[in-house]
Amino acid sequence: MTKAGISNIDFKDKYVAIKMHFGEPGNLAFLRPNWAKCVASKVKELGGKPFLTDCNTLYVGGRKNALDHLLTAEENGFSYISTGCQIIIGDGLKGSDDIEVPVEDGKYIKSAKIGRAIMDADVFISLNHFKGHEGTGFGGALKNIGMGCGSRRGKMEMHVSGKPNVNLDKCIGCGMCTKICAHQAPIIKDRKCTIDHERCVGCGRCIAICPKDAIQEGTSHSNEILNCRMMEYAKGVLSGRDCFHISIAIDISPNCDCHGENDMPIIPNIGLFASFDPVALDQACADMANKMPENPNSMLSEAKKCHHDHFDDIHPDTSWKQGLEYAESIGLGTRQYNLIEVK
Structure with missing residues (x-):
């Protein structure tokens, strides 16, 4: 953090949102509290008032409202004692405490619905676990910001094209999709599933959980549109204030930390990255990940190798490059970077 220039930010007496993911119950890959403590301690050293934050989820699980969310965080080890700062759920008790933030020149989103506590902060720090993701190829800084800071209605707006x-x-009618859906959209009849699009919010959890890959994106461009909307949400979060971004590329699981389970890491640990530019940060992490060998017996080792790209191989229907290209086009940063190694 020091080498990347975090001390250039004026933290004096300012509220500092540290956006991270507290892990779904049962997940083992989420960032542990000691990482948050390191960031919070640095912010306090520089005169700031840090708090940890995330917004509630659309899907059924341990983070669908603030009470369950805080309980999950506590069960996963997050507390004032372990991190040195408090936790505030960004969009309130039921995920409805948000603020509409204009997105300048937004093609898909004119007004992003962001958790109010996140927008109330003077300084924003993204602390993310870099890993694979079933909807966007990988989850890095920009996903942590764009999707993670959207309120429940914001997340619904981002996912709406992907039913x-x-x-x-x-389909074998196993019912795994019915167990994971918060909206009773999958319906099993005669050992076959159909999705009720009136109930479905397009979160994609059923796609990831299906053991036979029978559930597919609703349109051929839904993941691309999801990426674009997510990047525009990230622009709404970051515009007009000091921001800093940290990616921790360890325990690189094939899917999001939102899962209540996770496969073994797909590649060896890489390390820690930090930057003022979230686009460059994501690009650098992806490039470094693609230079790493696959871990034997992981999801990546079992995937068809037809893309020469780890994330495209494990999630062939996604397009992470398109997401970063769009982020660059709307002024979130640049894909060009200089990688400075700190030993």
Whole structure:
């Protein structure tokens, strides 16, 4: 953090939101509290008033409202004692405490719905676990910001074009999708599943959980549109204030930390990255990840190798490059970077 220039920010007596993910119950890959403590301690050393934050989820799980969210954080080890700062759920008790933030020149989003506590902060720090992701290829700084800071209605707005369909030839009627859906959208009849699009919010959890890959994105461009909307949400969060970004590329799981389970890491640990530019940060992490060998017996080792890219191989229907290209085009940063190694 010091080498990347965090001390150039004026933290004196300012509220500092440290946006991170507290891990879903049962997940083992989430960032541990000691990482948050390091960041919070540095912010306090520089005169700031840090708090940890995240927004509630659309799907059923341990973080769908503030009470469950705080309980999950506590069970996963996050407390004032372990981190040195308090936790504030960004969009309130039921995920409805948000503020509409204009997105300058937004193509898809004119007004992003962001958790109010996150927007009330004077300084924003993104602390993310770099890993694979079933909807966006990988989850890094920009996903932590864009999707993570959206309120429940904001997340729904980002996901709305991705309502899935079921390939009935592949479906075995196992019911895994019904267990993970918060909205009772999957319906099993005669051992086959259909998705009720009136109930579905397009979060994609059923796609990731299906053991037969029978559930597919609703349109051929839904992931691309999700990426674009997410990047515009990130622009709304970051515009007009001091921001700093940290990515921790360890325990690089194939899927998001939102899962209540996770496969073994797909590649060896890489290290820690920090930058004022979230686009450059994500690009650098992806480039470094693609230089790493695959871990034997991981999801990556079992994937078809047809893309020469780890994240495209494990999630062939995603397009992480398109997401970063769009982020660069709307002024979130640059994909060009100089990687300075700190030993």
